[in-house]
Structure formats: C-alpha cells, structure tokens
Amino acid sequence: xxxxxxxECKSWEKQNYRMTPHRAEQLECLxxxxxxxxxxxxxxxxxxxxxxxxxxxxxxxxxxxLVPLANANDGRKIDDL
Numbered sequence: 660x661x662x663x664x665x666x667e668c669k670s671w672e673k674q675n676y677r678m679t680p681h682r683a684e685q686l687e688c689l690x691x692x693x694x695x696x697x698x699x700x701x702x703x704x705x706x707x708x709x710x711x712x713x714x715x716x717x718x719x720x721x722x723x724x725l726v727p728l729a730n731a732n733d734g735r736k737i738d739d740l
Contacts, residue, residue: 665694665720666710678711686712689725697725 678686685708689697697705709725712718718725 663719664710664713666697666706666713668706668710671707671710676711678715678717682708682711683717686718690718690727692725693723694720694725 685704689700689705689709689712692700697709699705709718712725713720716728718727720726
C-alpha cells in the first residue's frame, strides 16, 4: 500500500473502479478532514471516496488534511475518470 494514498486497500486497487458522481459528492464532504476523521466515517462513505479522490488526482493529503487539487474542477466528466 502506498504512502501517497493512506486509504488504499489491495482489494480496491484490484477492482479498478472509476469515480462516480455519487462518490464525487461524498468526496466533497471529506475535504478539510483528517485521516482519522475520514476513517471514523466508515469504509464506504469515508475511506473509499477519499481513496478514489486521491487515486484520480482530485484530492491529496496535505498537512494531515484531505484537500482538493486544483485540477479537480478542470472540466473532465466524473465518468471519464
């Protein structure tokens, strides 16, 4: 598991799922939260959307907080990720 994505799970990586509009909405609610706060929300509503956001370069961990990346709103359709 990678240092760049603290939410990575081997089974998720093998599935290679895409970011859906529903997961994107969940991700937006996680911005500004710490790893611990996101993990406390739960696997499906916290860790997984955060994992996908980092995987698809929509978010990153910065100073202990999940933050959006500048390219998060670059006009790509979520379904294209």
